[in-house]
Amino acid sequence: MSRPRLGIYVHVPFCASRCGYCDFNTYTATELGDSVRRDTFHEVLADEVRWARRQDGDEGRQVSTVFVGGGTPTLLGADALAQVLATIRDEFGLEPDAEVTTEANPDSVDARMLAQLRSAGFTRISFGMQSSAPHVLQVLDRTHTPGASVQAALMAREAGFEHVNLDLIYGTPGETDDDLRRSLDDVLSAGVDHVSAYALIVEEGTPLARRVRSGDLPAPDDDVMADRYVIVDDALADAGLDWYEVSNWARAGGECRHNLGYWHGDDWWGIGPGAHSHVAGRRWWNARHPRTYAERIRAGVSAEDGHEVLGARERALERVLLGVRLAEGLPVDGLTIDATLVEDGLIDPDRLEQGRIVLTRRGRLLADAVVRTLTAD
Numbered sequence: 021m022s023r024p025r026l027g028i029y030v031h032v033p034f035c036a037s038r039c040g041y042c043d044f045n046t047y048t049a050t051e052l053g054d055s056v057r058r059d060t061f062h063e064v065l066a067d068e069v070r071w072a073r074r075q076d077g078d079e080g081r082q083v084s085t086v087f088v089g090g091g092t093p094t095l096l097g098a099d100a101l102a103q104v105l106a107t108i109r110d111e112f113g114l115e116p117d118a119e120v121t122t123e124a125n126p127d128s129v130d131a132r133m134l135a136q137l138r139s140a141g142f143t144r145i146s147f148g149m150q151s152s153a154p155h156v157l158q159v160l161d162r163t164h165t166p167g168a169s170v171q172a173a174l175m176a177r178e179a180g181f182e183h184v185n186l187d188l189i190y191g192t193p194g195e196t197d198d199d200l201r202r203s204l205d206d207v208l209s210a211g212v213d214h215v216s217a218y219a220l221i222v223e224e225g226t227p228l229a230r231r232v233r234s235g236d237l238p239a240p241d242d243d244v245m246a247d248r249y250v251i252v253d254d255a256l257a258d259a260g261l262d263w264y265e266v267s268n269w270a271r272a273g274g275e276c277r278h279n280l281g282y283w284h285g286d287d288w289w290g291i292g293p294g295a296h297s298h299v300a301g302r303r304w305w306n307a308r309h310p311r312t313y314a315e316r317i318r319a320g321v322s323a324e325d326g327h328e329v330l331g332a333r334e335r336a337l338e339r340v341l342l343g344v345r346l347a348e349g350l351p352v353d354g355l356t357i358d359a360t361l362v363e364d365g366l367i368d369p370d371r372l373e374q375g376r377i378v379l380t381r382r383g384r385l386l387a388d389a390v391v392r393t394l395t396a397d
Contacts, residue, residue, distance in 0.1 A: 024286040025084040026106055027278050027379075028072075030065055031292030032093040034058050036128070040161040040279035041083050041189075042230070043223035045294035045308050047093045056310040062100035064314045065291055066107040068323065072289045073111035076299070082113040084286075087280035088122040098133045109141070119143055119183075119277045126168035134179035144276070145176050152206045153199040157194045159237065161227070167384075173210035183274055185214035192220050194236040200248055204255040205267035213274030217252045218267050219245045246385050253381060266345045266384045277280050283342045303328050328336040345387055349378035358393050366390050 035046045086108060093101060101122060108114070119137065121144040122137060137145070149169035150162055157166065169186055178185045186207050190200050207215055215322070220240050222229050253263060261269040268276065281288060290297040293313035296305045302368045304327035307313045316323045330338065336354070343350030349368075352375050361367045366383035367390065383390055 027085040027281045027288040029290045030088045031280040031295040032090040034095045068291045068317050069107045082115045086120045087278040092125050093122050094124040094128040098136035126172040127164040131175050138180045146185040149186045150189045152203040156195045170210045184212045188217040191240040191245045208259050213271040216267045264347045349376040
């Protein structure tokens with residue numbers, strides 16, 4: 021059997037400001053104070069890459085994908101990100117066609133930085149656009165101005181990035197159908213080859229959740245969310261971007277290979293505070309706080325905070341949970357198909373006859389229900 025592909029995820033925990041809807045493991049300079057230095061944090065990340073190489077027993081397997089996320093990785097600067105990538109290349113090696121992605125906020129890059137990133141070996145960039153509507157950006161506490169995302173995407177293409185993604189969030193309180201359509205028009209005007217679109221989730225403990233709980237903002241409506249998903253899917257399909265995962269659309273060849281590695285169950289090392297790893301069936305996660313994480317790495321010890329090894333039942337559940345979200349679906353092997361999934365128009369009957377479970381668009385809207393049915397005892 022061939023070895024699973026190897027990806028590396030690098031978590032940069034810094035943000036210039038905190039978005040009201042976000043519950044990611046991120047911190048502003050005020051929240052961290054003097055306990056963590058942003059200007060040298062890339063050195064800690066590089067040290068963990070070296071530590072990971074010493075622990076990895078699969079000699080000769082090069083890295084297929086790298087994804088630098090956050091937070092806002094570009095706050096470190098192009099030189100720092102280039103040094104982290106160079107360490108990965110030196111320690112593990114990169115496959116000749118490796119995909120190397122960084123996330124960015126539109127207001128955290130300029131043409132010079134984008135050119136530096138491309139020259140350093142980054143092949144793909146993902147911008148957090150969320151919306152073109154000023155009032156929607158305000159509710160989400162986004163700092164960039166309408167139009168900045170499109171301009172950043174165009175600059176990235178000019179810098180030589182063939183693969184550019186824009187993220188959208190739909191269903192924000194106060195957003196209208198026309199707001200979303202204008203955002204989609206702007207996305208398509210940028211000429212990107214990948215779009216991610218996510219329904220707004222009100223996460224507990226966030227400022228947005230407090231505003232919803234107090235009645236300052238209405239809670240997102242599930243029916244509205246479903247209608248907005250259809251708007252997104254129609255607009256992107258008409259423009260030649262096909263869905264390949266429930267929340268992701270791409271032109272042919274523009275799919276995010278790193279994320280596909282997660283959905284296919286490949287191996288990956290997670291570098292950085294709170295990062296998760298999965299190698300040879302073992303899962304573990306790093307200390308969440310950047311100070312604790314950095315102290316452990318500088319001491320030359322593992323940053324691991326916990327681990328698990330999935331049993332056969334957990335692996336089977338995860339296979340369904342992840343595989344069913346993909347346009348390629350998953351094999352029927354070992355699964356009992358409830359006839360209601362076809363009768364209710366949730367899975368494609370023709371693909372089922374071919375031995376695969378593939379969601380219809382209605383099924384995509386109810387993917388969690390499909391998973392529950394497929395995994396029911």
